Amino acid sequence: xxxxxxxxxxxxxxxxxxxxxxxxxxxxxxxxxxxxxxxxxxxxxxxxxxxxxxxxxxxxxxxxxxxxxxxxxxxxxxxxxxxxxxxxxxxxxxxxxxxxxxxxxxxxxxxxxxxxxxxxxxxxxxxxxxxxxxxxxxxxxxxxxxxxxxxxxxxxxxxxxxxxxxxxxxxxxxxxxxxxxxxxxxxxxxxxxxxxxxxxxxxxxxxxxxxxxxxxx
Numbered sequence: 395x396x397x398x399x400x401x402x403x404x405x406x407x408x409x410x411x412x413x414x415x416x417x418x419x420x421x422x423x424x425x426x427x428x429x430x431x432x433x434x435x436x437x438x439x440x441x442x443x444x445x446x447x448x449x450x451x452x453x454x455x456x457x458x459x460x461x462x463x464x465x466x467x468x469x470x471x472x473x474x475x476x477x478x479x480x481x482x483x484x485x486x487x488x489x490x491x492x493x494x495x496x497x498x499x500x501x502x503x504x505x506x507x508x509x510x511x512x513x514x515x516x517x518x519x520x521x522x523x524x525x526x527x528x529x530x531x532x533x534x535x536x537x538x539x540x541x542x543x544x545x546x547x548x549x550x551x552x553x554x555x556x557x558x559x560x561x562x563x564x565x566x567x568x569x570x571x572x573x574x575x576x577x578x579x580x581x582x583x584x585x586x587x588x589x590x591x592x593x594x595x596x597x598x599x600x601x602x603x604x605x606x607x608x609x610x611x
Contacts, residue, residue, distance in 0.1 A: 407502045407559060415563045418498040427501040428470055433508035434501075435469015436461045440514050440526070441549075449526030454518055457526055473500055475589070480564070480582045487578060489568030499563035506552040506559070513552075517545040 403426070407414040439461035443449070448457050477496045484491050518525050521538045530539045557579070565575035 403502055404505065407505055408555075411503065411559045411562045412566045414502060415495070415499055415566045418502065419495050419567060421494075421498070423494055423497055427473070427497055430501040430504060430508050431470045431473035432466035433469065433511055434504045435467070435472065436465030437507050437511050437514065438469065438472075439465035440511075444526045444528065447527050449523035452523075452526075454523060454526075458518075472586075473497060476500060476582065476586050479585050479589075480578070483578050483582055483585075484564070484568045487568070487570070487574070489564075489570060489578075491564075491567040495567040496564075499560055499567060503560035503563045504556050506556040510549055510552045513545060513548060517541055 401410075401414055401417040403414050403418060440457070443452075443457045443460070474497070477493055477500055480496045480500070481491065481493045484496070514525070521541050524530055524534060524538055524542060525545065530542050534542075561572065561576050561579050564570065564578055565572050568575065568578070570578065
């Protein structure tokens with residue numbers, strides 16, 4: 395880094411992630427980490443709504459209200475849970491990071507995903523409920539189909555860029571080569587997925603025990 399150069403994390407992380415994560419390494423967890431985690435949780439909620447075709451049965455207001463109510467909390471909790479997973483994986487692999495540094499990587503590295511919230515809002519305003527369908531309805535106009543396809547492509551590109559930033563972040567804070575950092579990232583995502591599935595299974599079992607008949611047979 396050039397002597398005297400000021401790093402702007404939210405601006406510079408897009409193209410200079412190593413410098414940003416190196417700069418953040420000694421800083422405590424701050425409000426921006428929580429905000430980015432909350433925004434990512436909202437985006438995950440919206441993406442989950444699309445995966446279950448929520449647009450066919452719910453209004454835009456209901457879908458976004460659910461994302462606002464539950465997304466921030468789930469995003470922040472996920473941030474700390476996944477950080478714990480990566481901190482343990484990094485330590486076992488010989489890394490030198492702290493949990494604080496891992497949280498910085500997950501929060502700021504997920505900035506492209508957090509930024510996609512604006513994309514979801516824009517496309518939802520333009521095309522309505524179809525943005526929360528797995529596939530465009532048969533009667534959809536050409537403009538709607540074009541917007542939905544463009545939205546999906548841009549969202550996937552932002553997710554991919556987030557992966558790149560987080561992998562480079564882990565490489566920086568752990569002192570790993572990029573290939574090893576990628577392997578750690580993939581393993582962490584797999585463990586997080588298995589943990590989420592186990593949690594969902596236990597929640598369903600608890601609901602079935604506390605309220606028999608509440609779940610469809």
